[in-house]
Amino acid sequence: MHDIKAIRENPEAFDAGMARRGLSGESAAILAIDAARRAKIVAAEEAKAEQNRASKEVGAAKARGDEAEFERLRALVAEKKAEVARLGEEAKAEDEKLRDLLMRLPNIMYDDVPDGADENDNVELKTWGSPRNFSFAPKEHYEIAGVVQGMDFETGAKLSGARFVVLSGAVARIHRALAQFMIDTHVDEHGFTETNAPVLVREESMYGTGQLPKFGEDSYQTTDGMWLIPTSEVTLTNIVRDVVIEESYLPRRYTAHSLCFRSEAGSAGRDTAGMLRQHQFEKVEMVAITRPDQSEMEHERMTRCAEAILEKLGLPYRTVKLCSGDQGFGMKRTHDLEVWLPGQDKYREISSVSVAGDFQARRMNARYKPADGGKPEFVHTLNGSGLAVGRCLIAVLENGQQADGSVKLPEVLKDYLRGKTTLTAAGQLV
Structure with missing residues (x-):
């Protein structure tokens, strides 16, 4: 969420930031x-x-026996x-309207985020590893002989519908091993x-x-109003909601392996x-809570943490900086890691590492207490897969498949x- 005071002081800068998001005025x-x-608040204070x-004055009028003045003043008090x-309720309604509008507006991006329309305008920052030269035409993951019996889409669809899968046997074990390796x-x-x-x-x-x-349709809601998380960024970041943290406890870094649910609207x-x-699906998430002056360095650090997982697995990847048209709603800057998939003959996203600045902290009222005794300030939040x-x-x-x-x-x-x-090829681990 945005700081209304900053918008009052420099509306032109705010509009320029929104313009990069395709919004005007x-x-x-x-x-x-x-x-x-504010006018309602002032009027309420005057009333x-x-x-x-x-x-x-009511008591004084009563004491001197001025019944007419007493009744007039009593009526004025009631009025x-x-x-x-009434003015308090009207001010509250305006406040809720303002909060709802601010909640629906995206974050302002850092100046170094490149302008662009979509993923084709993202900027490559680095590549690591070289795609393997196969002596045969590489297959997509679900076509590999050793994988077929352990990756059952038909049963997943029977149980839950399209875009669900049942993993079993060796494939399920490899999946679990990957999550444990990442967490460790x-x-x-x-x-x-x-x-x-x-x-x-x-x-x-x-x-x-x-x-x-703004994005309720992208997630699943239960009949009693609860929500299934689309990523454990939600739970890990909200740990500090409505909390004032001592500066000495920052940065805080959390990781979790969790189920995630997305409607894919x-x-x-x-x-x-x-x-x-x-x-x-399952994801290992990273979340960091930092002082404002730490977040830039933390973004680079978290990007390296994600890259290190791919490097340890020997998987070729590239890191790109997302352009303005591909930037997430709540983020000031995002680095995407794209892993090489030989079955598709292309790089595909496997991680997004983002810095939100104080955008989420304002929505959560998450602050820290400076060591020098100053008033509490909003933290910065970061997250990444x-x-x-x-x-x-x-x-x-796909990268390890054999002929x-x-x-x-x-x-x-x-x-x-x-x-x-x-x-x-028979689907066994040896």
């Missing part, structure tokens, strides 16, 4: 509501002062009391605190990280084959698979 509507709200003055209540790496090497948090959250948690009110017809885009487990499984299977339908697995998973290093 937003400050005019905001300031009109804000002016109406309250008149009520107080009349209240003091002003009702006026104060982030905890033991990257300094994150492992967290196991709910996947059902209250509405205010979804508001806090920006999924609501607006993605009809995209990536329908295989398990690239599912309604239910470290990584999407299902997509990582796809990359491991006979088997898959050579990354060496780093050996300890998690009891020494097994290969998925055979």
Whole structure:
């Protein structure tokens, strides 16, 4: 959410930031509501002062036996009391209108975010590894012989509908091993605190990280008003909602392996084959809570943490900076990691690492207390996939596939698979 004081002081800068998001003249509507709200507050204060003055005079009129003045003043007190209540309700309504408008507006991006219309205008920052030269035409993950019996889309559809899958046997075990490897790496090497948090959250948690009110159709809501998380960014970031943190506790770094749920609204017809885009999936998430002056460095650090997972797995990838047209609603800057999928002959997103600045913190009222004793300030929040487990499984299977339908697995998973290093064409681990 945006700082109304900053918009009042520099509406031109705010409109320039919104223009990069394709929005025009937003400050005019905001300031009109804000002016109406403030006018109601001032009028309520004036009416309250008149009520107080009349209240003091009522007793004096009664004492001197001026019945007419007593009745007039008593009626004035009642009138002003009702006026104060009415103006207070009107001011509250304007405040709610203002808050709803601000909640629906995207974050202002950093100046270094490149202008662009869509993913084709993203800027490549680095590449790592070289795509393997195959002596055969590489297959997509769901076509590999050793994978077929362990990746059942038909049963997934029978149980839950389209875009669900049942993993079993060796494929399910590799999937689990990947998640454990990611969590262990982030905890033991990257300094994150492992967290196991709910996947059902209250509405205010979804508001806090920006999924609501604008993107409700992208998530699933239960009949009692709870929401299934689209990412554990929601739960991990909201840990600090309505909290004032001591500066000495910053930065805080959390990681979690969780189920995630997305309706994939607006993605009809995209990536329908295989398990690239599912309604239910697993992800290892990273979240950091920092001081404002730490967030730039933390963004680079978290990007490296995600990259390190791919490098340990030996998976070629590239890192790109998202352009303005591809930038997420609540983020000031995002780095996407795209892993090479030989079955598709292209790089595909496997992680987004983003800095939100104080955008989420204002929505959550998440602040820290400066060590020097100054007044509490809003924290900065960051989040990133470290990584999407299902997509990582796809990359491991496709990059390690062999001509006979088997898959050579990354060496780093050996300890998690009891020494097994290969998925055979028959679907067994050896």
